[in-house]
Every structure is written in structure tokens, then in C-alpha cells.
Amino acid sequence: MTKRVTLRRTLIACGVLAVALVVAIVLMALIGSEALPVRASLCAIGSLGTNECGLSRDQYDILFQIRLPRILLAAAVGASLATAGASYQALLRNPLAEPYLLGVSNGAAVGTMVALVFFGANEWSRPVLAFAGALVATLAVYQLARGRAGATPERLILAGVIVTTFLSSVIVFVTTLMDATRIRSFTFWLLGDLSGTTKTLLPVAIAMAVLGTVALTLNARSLNLLMLGERDAFDLGVEVGRVRIVVFVVASLLVGSSVAASGSVGYVGLVVPHLVRLSLGSDNRISIPAAALAGALFVIVADTVARTIIAPRELPVGAITALIGAPLFIYLLKRV
Amino acid sequence: MLAIALACAQAPKPETVGAATQQLTDDAGRNVTLPARVERVITLAPNLTEIVFAIGAGDRVVGNTSYCDYPPEAKNVAKVGDTLQPSLERIVALRPQVVLISTASQLEVFTQQLQHQNIAVFVTDPHDLDGVFRSIEQVGRMMDQDQQAQAVVQKLRERTAAVEKAVKQAPAVRAFYQVSGEPLYTAGREAFVTDLMRRAGAISVTGDVPGAWPRYSNESALAARPDAIILPTGGSMGAANSNVAEALRNSPAVQAGRVYKINDDHLARPGPRAVQGLEEMARALHPEAFKQ
Numbered sequence: 001m002t003k004r005v006t007l008r009r010t011l012i013a014c015g016v017l018a019v020a021l022v023v024a025i026v027l028m029a030l031i032g033s034e035a036l037p038v039r040a041s042l043c044a045i046g047s048l049g050t051n052e053c054g055l056s057r058d059q060y061d062i063l064f065q066i067r068l069p070r071i072l073l074a075a076a077v078g079a080s081l082a083t084a085g086a087s088y089q090a091l092l093r094n095p096l097a098e099p100y101l102l103g104v105s106n107g108a109a110v111g112t113m114v115a116l117v118f119f120g121a122n123e124w125s126r127p128v129l130a131f132a133g134a135l136v137a138t139l140a141v142y143q144l145a146r147g148r149a150g151a152t153p154e155r156l157i158l159a160g161v162i163v164t165t166f167l168s169s170v171i172v173f174v175t176t177l178m179d180a181t182r183i184r185s186f187t188f189w190l191l192g193d194l195s196g197t198t199k200t201l202l203p204v205a206i207a208m209a210v211l212g213t214v215a216l217t218l219n220a221r222s223l224n225l226l227m228l229g230e231r232d233a234f235d236l237g238v239e240v241g242r243v244r245i246v247v248f249v250v251a252s253l254l255v256g257s258s259v260a261a262s263g264s265v266g267y268v269g270l271v272v273p274h275l276v277r278l279s280l281g282s283d284n285r286i287s288i289p290a291a292a293l294a295g296a297l298f299v300i301v302a303d304t305v306a307r308t309i310i311a312p313r314e315l316p317v318g319a320i321t322a323l324i325g326a327p328l329f330i331y332l333l334k335r336v
Numbered sequence: 337m338l339a340i341a342l343a344c345a346q347a348p349k350p351e352t353v354g355a356a357t358q359q360l361t362d363d364a365g366r367n368v369t370l371p372a373r374v375e376r377v378i379t380l381a382p383n384l385t386e387i388v389f390a391i392g393a394g395d396r397v398v399g400n401t402s403y404c405d406y407p408p409e410a411k412n413v414a415k416v417g418d419t420l421q422p423s424l425e426r427i428v429a430l431r432p433q434v435v436l437i438s439t440a441s442q443l444e445v446f447t448q449q450l451q452h453q454n455i456a457v458f459v460t461d462p463h464d465l466d467g468v469f470r471s472i473e474q475v476g477r478m479m480d481q482d483q484q485a486q487a488v489v490q491k492l493r494e495r496t497a498a499v500e501k502a503v504k505q506a507p508a509v510r511a512f513y514q515v516s517g518e519p520l521y522t523a524g525r526e527a528f529v530t531d532l533m534r535r536a537g538a539i540s541v542t543g544d545v546p547g548a549w550p551r552y553s554n555e556s557a558l559a560a561r562p563d564a565i566i567l568p569t570g571g572s573m574g575a576a577n578s579n580v581a582e583a584l585r586n587s588p589a590v591q592a593g594r595v596y597k598i599n600d601d602h603l604a605r606p607g608p609r610a611v612q613g614l615e616e617m618a619r620a621l622h623p624e625a626f627k628q
Contacts, residue, residue, distance in 0.1 A: 032553075032555050033553040033555055033556045034553075034555045034556055034558075034559040057586075058558055058559055061558060061586065062555040062558055062559060065558075065583075066554045066555045066558065066583060067555060176421070189519070193519055195518075195519050195520065196518050196519060307553060311553055311556065312542075312545060312550075312552060312553040312556035313545060313546070313547070313550040313551055313552060313553070314551045314552070314553055315551075
């Protein structure tokens with residue numbers, strides 16, 4: 001495939017997904033536990049919040065202070081996790097590599113927990129330590145998985161399981177030491193919860209999602225060659241070590257910023273890249289940016305279900321993504 | 337080896353055989369057979385500890401949880417862990433005749449394990465203030481402290497009636513009960529505090545939501561426009577939950593300065609001090625009704 005054709009296909013696929021994403025953001029903003037007047041809401045969203053279009057103060061606040069920030073966070077988290085998953089899968093040549101299954105999400109969760117316990121007041125400490133936790137977990141899994149024969153897919157998943165369970169017990173240990181009121185909010189958060197959108201963490205999550213996707217897309221050609229095997233890629237001129245570091249660091253940043261803002265939303269990084277590859281092929285120059293957009297779509301829809309299905313009560317979004325993701329995972333496992 | 341094992345298996349038989357017993361039905365609908373007068377009790381929640389002490393049987397509490405801090409003497413009792421993770425071994429070693437459980441602690445598996453050890457379990461699960469009074473009377477019966485329990489309940493009923501009378505003329509205030517702000521939790525239909533709010537002259541805006549402590553939607557909280565917010569905080573909670581949730585920052589309650597912090601120990605524990613919580617809540621919501 002020539003470069004130009006790839007570019008065109010990428011632009012078409014991403015263009016379609018981007019339009020779908022904008023439509024989804026607007027549509028899902030109309031749905032919630034409180035009914036808002038549709039036409040006025042559309043008018044207010046169309047004006048980007050500058051015109052109230054007859055919405056009451058409360059309705060305006062619900063739309064712009066609660067619902068839209070939450071939807072944007074869902075988009076950022078979905079894009080981050082899906083992109084991270086897509087690039088792990090390419091780099092590690094493993095269709096099952098995923099932030100949650102590899103223990104990277106749990107690493108970030110432990111980091112966030114440390115931040116909450118020791119630097120509770122400082123919101124910035126959360127994404128920073130989440131990133132550190134994600135990176136440490138990534139490196140631990142990678143080192144564990146690298147046997148004499150290289151990192152086979154099975155070894156990698158086993159290493160991920162070991163690191164995940166180890167970190168889970170760290171989490172259980174710390175939550176046991178916490179007092180009862182904090183445990184409750186914590187268990188909810190661990191399953192992935194987008195309700196706690198803050199003015200600090202939302203811009204961080206969005207910025208990371210965009211920059212991370214761009215950075216990984218720029219390495220997509222190298223990742224394509226890496227899918228042939230590290231040695232072949234090296235022979236074809238890929239700086240394997242550099243690409244590996246870029247993917248590990250950027251994916252850790254993506255997972256860290258989304259876990260710090262929303263806890264561990266599982267299966268997004270697995271399901272979305274697979275669906276994207278099934279429909280668009282496995283060229284990373286298309287599938288990485290497309291996975292970002294499709295991941296955003298997926299989590300926005302899943303979270304809309306989570307916040308409306310038993311309204312005015314709520315479910316954690318992670319429960320919904322797992323409910324959709326686990327059966328899909330089994331289906332994909334049978335195909336691999 | 338085998339002989340030792342058998343001897344151990346047979347050793348701790350309950351002492352109820354031949355002795356006078358009593359039959360009680362607990363809040364889970366289970367029939368519980370107990371000695372006519374319970375001499376050794378373990379209380380697995382702070383409200384239950386407070387009930388046993390209030391009816392004058394505190395000296396028969398042989399074990400309680402690390403959360404049990406009232407009355408002060410309760411702190412000196414042997415601890416068997418906390419409400420969510422009690423130690424089965426320690427409970428067995430303390431040889432209780434009954435273990436009192438509050439369903440808030442959801443210990444179904446644990447209850448079965450205790451029954452395998454021939455330790456009776458009595459479950460309390462009050463959903464309103466009358467349920468709390470019933471718990472006190474039931475515990476009084478099992479401890480053979482009927483009169484004391486009835487006297488306690490009598491006093492509490494009088495104080496409750498006085499509050500209800502005082503706020504009767506006042507218009508009910510639409511109030512939001514914030515269990516925690518982030519994530520937002522509130523009190524639902526099955527929480528006994530919802531009944532407490534009603535008696536204190538408030539209408540809980542979440543009083544119809546299913547469940548006892550539901551996770552609540554931010555936008556629904558905002559749309560509810562409560563005129564008052566109850567923040568259970570302080571006491572054993574420390575400084576936790578002392579800020580109004582983000583979604584309620586512009587509510588009529590905050591604008592009117594009607595955010596009331598009430599000692600969580602009085603509101604979250606369905607025991608004798610719940611009436612104190614009722615009084616505090618009523619005085620906060622309707623100060624004019626108590627001016628004399």
C-alpha cells in the first residue's frame with residue numbers, strides 16, 4: 001500500500017469516527033437522570049455554552065458543569081485506554097495485551113492511592129504518582145515476561161496476572177487500613193467511576209489523550225514493522241529500543257492520567273483495538289488513531305448507561321465496560 | 337492425634353442443654369434459641385454496644401469491635417476486629433452465648449461460620465426509629481433486663497414525642513442527607529435516618545430512592561434543589577465529609593447558609609443516641625420551634 005493511499009484511508013476512517021464522536025457527545029449530553037428540554041439544550045451546546053437558550057440556571061449547570069465535563073472525561077479515558085491497548089498489542093505482538101490485564105491499571109491505581117493517602121489535598125500528585133505506578137508496573141511485567149526465549153504472549157499474560165494480583169493485594173491491604181468511610185468511595189472508584197470529574201484532572205486527561213495518541217501514531221510505522229518481529233524490525237532500520245521506551249512511557253502516561261481521574265475502567269484497551277482492527281485492518285497508522293476515537297465513543301456510551309440505567313442511582317462505568325468487554329474477550333479468544 | 341482431634345471437636349458444647357432457654361425472632365426473621373439470661377455477649381457494631389450498655393448490661397459484653405467507642409467503658413472491652421472483618425478465632429475464644437450483628441455489616445458467610453461453631457447469632461436491622469426501639473427491647477429481653485430496656489425506650493419515646501410536638505407546626509424543610517460528597521452517597525428509603533429526618537421536620541429529597549445508602553447522581557442532587565443539607569461528620573468520622581458536594585455548591589441550602597453538620601455517631605448508629613441525633617437535627621432545622 002502506498003503512503004498516499006494509507007493517508008487517505010486514515011483520514012476517511014478517522015473523519016467518520018470523529019463525526020460519530022461529536023454526534024455521540026451531543027446526543028449523550030441530552031440523556032441523564034434529569035430530563036432537560038432537548039431543543040434548548042441543543043441550542044446551548046451549539047453556542048458552546050455562551051447562550052443559555054432559555055435553560056434555567058440549574059438546567060444550564062447540569063448540562064455544562066456536570067454532564068458535559070463527565071462526557072469529555074469519558075472520551076479522554078476511553079481514548080487513552082484504547083490507544084494504550086492498541087500500541088501494547090503491536091509492540092508486544094500480543095493480541096491480549098491490555099492495560100488492565102497487564103497490571104498497568106493496577107499500578108496506576110496503587111500510585112493514585114498513595115497520592116490520596118499521603119498528599120490527599122494536592123490533586124496534581126494523583127496523575128503524577130499514577131504515571132509512576134503505571135510505568136513501574138509496565139517495566140515489572142516486561143522484565144518478568146522476558147525469558148530466555150523472549151517475551152512469548154503466554155509469558156506476558158502470566159506476568160501480567162502475577163503483577164495484577166500482587167498489586168490487588170497491596171490495594172486490599174491499604175484499604176483495610178483506611179477508615180470505613182473512605183473504603184466505600186474507594187471500592188467504587190477502583191471499578192472505574194467518572195462522577196468525580198475535577199477541574200484540574202479533566203484538562204490533564206484530555207491533553208494526555210490527545211498528545212499520547214499523536215505521539216503513538218507518529219511511531220505507528222515502526223510498530224507495523226515491529227509486528228514482524230523485533231529482529232526483522234531492527235534489520236529494517238527500526239530503533240527497537242527507542243520505540244519500546246516511547247510506547248512504555250507514553251502508554252503509562254495515558255493509563256496514569258485516566259486512572260487518576262476515573263479509576264480502573266477495564267477491557268476498553270482490549271475490545272476497542274480489536275474491533276477497530278477487525279473493521280479497518282491492522283495497519284497501526286490507521287488503527288491507533290482510530291482506536292482512540294472509537295475508545296472515546298465506547299466509554300461515552302458505556303458511561304451513559306452507567307449513569308442512567310438505575311437513575312437517580314448510579315453504577316460504576318467499569319462494571320458496564322466489563323459486562324460488554326468480558327464476553328467480547330471470550331469471543332476474540334476463541335478466534336485467536 | 338485422632339483422639340485429640342475428636343476431643344477438640346466435642347469439647348465446646350453450648351451450656352444450654354437442660355438449662356432454661358428462650359426463643360426470640362430476630363430482624364432477619366430467624367428463630368434464635370438462647371439461654372434465659374445471656375451472660376456473655378459479643379456486639380459486632382457500635383450501635384449494638386451502645387444498646388447493651390444503655391440497658392445496664394455493659395458488664396456482660398465480652399467482646400466488641402474497634403469502632404465501639406461509646407460509652408467510654410466500651411473501649412476497654414476485648415476487641416474482635418472491626419465490623420467488616422471480625423476475627424472468628426477471637427470470637428470463639430471469648431465463648432459468647434450470642435453474637436449481635438447489625439445487617440449494615442453484611443456478614444452472611446460469617447453468620448454461618450458462627451453457627452457451625454454453635455454460637456447463636458442475633459441480627460438487628462432497623463429501618464426506622466421504632467425499629468431501633470424494638471432492637472433495644474429485644475436485647476433487653478435476651479439479657480433479662482426487660483425493665484431497664486423498657487425504661488430506656490420509654491425515655492427515648494418521650495424525648496422523640498417532645499421533638500415531634502415542637503416541630504409539628506413548622507413547615508417541613510426539603511433536605512438532602514449527604515453521606516459522602518465524592519463520590520456522592522445519600523440516605524435512601526431503607527435508611528433509618530430517613531425516618532429520623534421526617535420526625536425532625538424535614539422531607540428527605542432522596543427518601544424514595546431504593547436501598548439504604550445509594551450512590552446518587554450528581555445532576556439529580558443539583559436538580560433536587562434542597563433547602564437544607566445535613567452533613568453527618570465529626571465524632572468517629574473526624575473531619576471526613578465536612579464539605580458540601582460539588583453538585584450542591586449552588587443549591588438553595590448553601591445560598592441560605594442552611595448546611596448543618598451533625599455528629600455522625602448520633603445519626604449513623606441506630607442505637608439510643610439516635611434520639612440525640614434527632615434532637616440536634618430538629619434544632620438545626622427549626623431553631624424557632626425550640627425558643628423558649
